[in-house]
Amino acid sequence: MTEIDVARHSLGIDPQLHIWGWEIPVYLFLGGMAAGAMVLTSLLALRRPERSPAARWLSLAAPVLVSVGMGALFLDLAYKVHVLRFYLAFRWTSPMSFGAWVLVLVYPVTLLFALANLDDEQAARAQALLARVGLGSLVLQGRVLGRRLMPRLAWVNLGTGVALGVYTGILLSTLGARALWNSALLGPLFLVSGLSTGAALLMLFPVHPEERRFFLRWDFLAIGLEALLLVLLFVGLLTSGAEERAAAELLLTGRFAAEFLSLVVVVGLAVPLLLEVLEARLHLRTTLVAPALILVGGLALRWILVAAGQA
Amino acid sequence: MTFPFWSLVAENRELGLFMGVVIGFAFGFVLERAGFGRAPKLMGQFYGYDLAVLKVMFSAVVVAMLGAVILSGAGLMDWKAVADNATSETFLWPMIIGGFVLGVGFVVSGYCPGTSYVSLASGKIDGLVTVVGVTIGQVIWASIDHLPAIARFQNSGNLGHLYLWELLHLPARVGPAVIGLAVAAMAIGAFLFGERVEKIVTKPTEPPPAGAIRARRAVLAGLGAFAVVGLAVAALPTGTAATPGKPLALSPLDLARRVLDEPWKVRVVDIRDAKACAERRVPGAECVPEKELEKLGLSYANGARDLVLVAAGDVAALPAQAAAYPGRVMVLAGGWTGWEAFALTPPAPPAPGASPDEVEAYKLRAGLASAMTGMKAAPPPPPPSAAPAAPRKGGGGCGG
Numbered sequence: 001m002t003e004i005d006v007a008r009h010s011l012g013i014d015p016q017l018h019i020w021g022w023e024i025p026v027y028l029f030l031g032g033m034a035a036g037a038m039v040l041t042s043l044l045a046l047r048r049p050e051r052s053p054a055a056r057w058l059s060l061a062a063p064v065l066v067s068v069g070m071g072a073l074f075l076d077l078a079y080k081v082h083v084l085r086f087y088l089a090f091r092w093t094s095p096m097s098f099g100a101w102v103l104v105l106v107y108p109v110t111l112l113f114a115l116a117n118l119d120d121e122q123a124a125r126a127q128a129l130l131a132r133v134g135l136g137s138l139v140l141q142g143r144v145l146g147r148r149l150m151p152r153l154a155w156v157n158l159g160t161g162v163a164l165g166v167y168t169g170i171l172l173s174t175l176g177a178r179a180l181w182n183s184a185l186l187g188p189l190f191l192v193s194g195l196s197t198g199a200a201l202l203m204l205f206p207v208h209p210e211e212r213r214f215f216l217r218w219d220f221l222a223i224g225l226e227a228l229l230l231v232l233l234f235v236g237l238l239t240s241g242a243e244e245r246a247a248a249e250l251l252l253t254g255r256f257a258a259e260f261l262s263l264v265v266v267v268g269l270a271v272p273l274l275l276e277v278l279e280a281r282l283h284l285r286t287t288l289v290a291p292a293l294i295l296v297g298g299l300a301l302r303w304i305l306v307a308a309g310q311a
Numbered sequence: 312m313t314f315p316f317w318s319l320v321a322e323n324r325e326l327g328l329f330m331g332v333v334i335g336f337a338f339g340f341v342l343e344r345a346g347f348g349r350a351p352k353l354m355g356q357f358y359g360y361d362l363a364v365l366k367v368m369f370s371a372v373v374v375a376m377l378g379a380v381i382l383s384g385a386g387l388m389d390w391k392a393v394a395d396n397a398t399s400e401t402f403l404w405p406m407i408i409g410g411f412v413l414g415v416g417f418v419v420s421g422y423c424p425g426t427s428y429v430s431l432a433s434g435k436i437d438g439l440v441t442v443v444g445v446t447i448g449q450v451i452w453a454s455i456d457h458l459p460a461i462a463r464f465q466n467s468g469n470l471g472h473l474y475l476w477e478l479l480h481l482p483a484r485v486g487p488a489v490i491g492l493a494v495a496a497m498a499i500g501a502f503l504f505g506e507r508v509e510k511i512v513t514k515p516t517e518p519p520p521a522g523a524i525r526a527r528r529a530v531l532a533g534l535g536a537f538a539v540v541g542l543a544v545a546a547l548p549t550g551t552a553a554t555p556g557k558p559l560a561l562s563p564l565d566l567a568r569r570v571l572d573e574p575w576k577v578r579v580v581d582i583r584d585a586k587a588c589a590e591r592r593v594p595g596a597e598c599v600p601e602k603e604l605e606k607l608g609l610s611y612a613n614g615a616r617d618l619v620l621v622a623a624g625d626v627a628a629l630p631a632q633a634a635a636y637p638g639r640v641m642v643l644a645g646g647w648t649g650w651e652a653f654a655l656t657p658p659a660p661p662a663p664g665a666s667p668d669e670v671e672a673y674k675l676r677a678g679l680a681s682a683m684t685g686m687k688a689a690p691p692p693p694p695p696s697a698a699p700a701a702p703r704k705g706g707g708g709c710g711g
Contacts, residue, residue, distance in 0.1 A: 253325065253326075254325070255325075257325035257326070257329065258324070258325040258326075258328035258329050261325075261329040261332075262328065262329050262332035262333075266329075266332050266333060266336060267332070271336055285433075285434065287432065287433060287434035288434065289432045289434070
């Protein structure tokens with residue numbers, strides 16, 4: 001609002017300020033979570049050849065999440081047919097074009113990686129399932145190909161995950177007229193937040209305790225970095241011009257303060273970190289509370305940033 | 312009560328909500344670590360083998376009570392205002408029935424609403440079942456409480472804000488202190504009684520460790536000392552805002568700000584005689600002479616807005632009808648005379664070389680005065696009525 005009042009206010013240019021509804025934050029959340037899951041499952045595959053069945057199946061989480069997220073994104077399009085136009089051109093300077101192609105790249109990479117990760121029994125089940133629609137041999141071939149490419153494929157999967165995570169952040173930060181989004185920190189912020197939600201998602205499933213500890217360590221790092229980046233984001237905004245200050249105050253003292261401080265800072269960062277530290281130190285029984293809170297916080301972060309950037 | 316105190320102010324609502332979340336997490340965390348997320352611990356109350364919950368809850372109630380009294384004595388909060396605004400009124404019959412229903416649920420599930428969330432967070436299925444049951448019950452009640460018979464029952468037996476010392480007809484000066492003393496004594500009694508019951512039921516074979524005895528003594532001594540301080544404060548004469556009978560004064564500047572910034576939060580009643588009020592009054596004021604205040608039915612009015620009385624001068628004691636208003640009642644300091652002198656008189660401009668503070672104060676007052684007088688200025692004279700224009704030839708439409 002403020003920046004557009006100051007810079008230009010013409011109904012011909014901005015007939016509507018609030019143009020993004022629930023679809024975009026949901027998509028950013030699922031995309032970020034998929035990116036985090038891709039990065040962590042790749043790291044786990046590179047580190048431990050022996051994995052629990054749950055951890056092997058979880059390599060499939062990323063394509064599922066991306067598909068649901070892209071469904072939400074598709075609902076947001078005003079002209080659904082124009083989705084084709086994304087794929088008739090590639091402009092690497094446009095985050096939307098960049099992201100559209102990253103999303104396409106995600107499918108073959110994650111599916112090959114997931115197939116390569118399945119053990120024999122799991123592969124047989126997947127093959128039996130897909131054989132009903134006549135795609136059984138595809139599973140077999142994909143698995144053979146994936147296994148042949150394996151250590152390199154894990155690195156490619158990791159890189160694609162990072163690209164996806166960063167892209168979900170820079171999608172917002174390219175809209176420079178919105179003071180809140182006009183920061184290069186949003187890319188890394190969404191990447192580490194995605195890493196944290198990805199780790200939380202993986203910890204919701206019955207993985208091996210050793211694997212859970214591995215995800216937990218990455219989650220500590222991600223939460224710490226996320227808190228640091230949030231502080232830097234606000235320092236940057238508060239020390240800039242009046243519009244940026246107003247945008248930061250929207251989250252710190254203004255209309256979105258209660259939601260932001262409660263859901264993002266307390267529920268999404270402070271409490272899960274405290275719970276995880278206590279869990280690790282006191283050897284308490286693990287519960288799903290900390291991961292569930294992280295997921296709530298991750299969704300809230302995107303929801304609030306998207307809503308406040310348009311307020 | 313929400314800490315810190317400035318988060319309670321309406322302007323800091325966002326901060327208040329945030330503090331609520333923080334306190335909620337801290338409360339749940341302490342409950343969990345104290346073992347209150349386990350149904351056997353809670354059921355210990357009914358079987359007598361573990362009365363920790365009784366002891367903890369009673370001491371918590373007493374600590375909160377005494378804390379509120381001490382802070383009010385120190386002028387940091389106003390316990391009467393908090394009690395009047397933050398607590399429910401007493402609805403006698405619905406509360407008795409509701410208390411029984413809640414008690415049945417408590418015994419069946421082994422949890423109260425707060426501890427059921429704690430146990431859910433510890434990953435217990437019975438906690439989850441309780442939370443789901445409570446939620447379903449609330450949804451069902453919310454969908455039927457508009458039915459006439461149920462609504463009549465829900466609102467029956469409304470006794471307003473009741474205080475124990477009022478029920479017992481104790482004088483307002485010492486009543487709160489006496490009741491506070493009684494509750495503190497009851498808590499200490501309950502603590503000792505709980506220990507005795509536990510000992511009888513569990514029949515311990517070996518004496519408790521020395522550390523536990525020392526901790527118990529420390530807890531009781533701390534509670535006792537806290538009670539003494541709290542009651543001393545309660546018995547001392549203090550000038551907290553809501554002392555009954557003494558009206559709360561609002562300066563003309565504050566009233567002007569409220570009338571201009573948030574007129575929906577304030578109800579201004581001008582109790583001067585009708586003629587004077589009809590002539591000039593505070594913007595938005597209702598003209599109700601003091602003798603006719605009865606007609607407003609203030610004791611039944613919704614107390615969401617602050618009531619501000621405007622008299623001709625200062626008000627020594629609140630009229631009884633206004634004192635019965637459920638919300639906050641204030642009087643304009645200096646009355647109409649003060650208002651006229653402050654808000655309706657343009658201030659003298661500051662002398663050259665005045666300090667920035669003086670200039671700032673002048674700007675504020677001048678702005679207020681112009682806003683107030685501008686609002687109340689006589690309407691401009693109507694434009695002189697010109698001779699009626701000659702009827703247009705050729706009819707209407709766009710053809711002129």
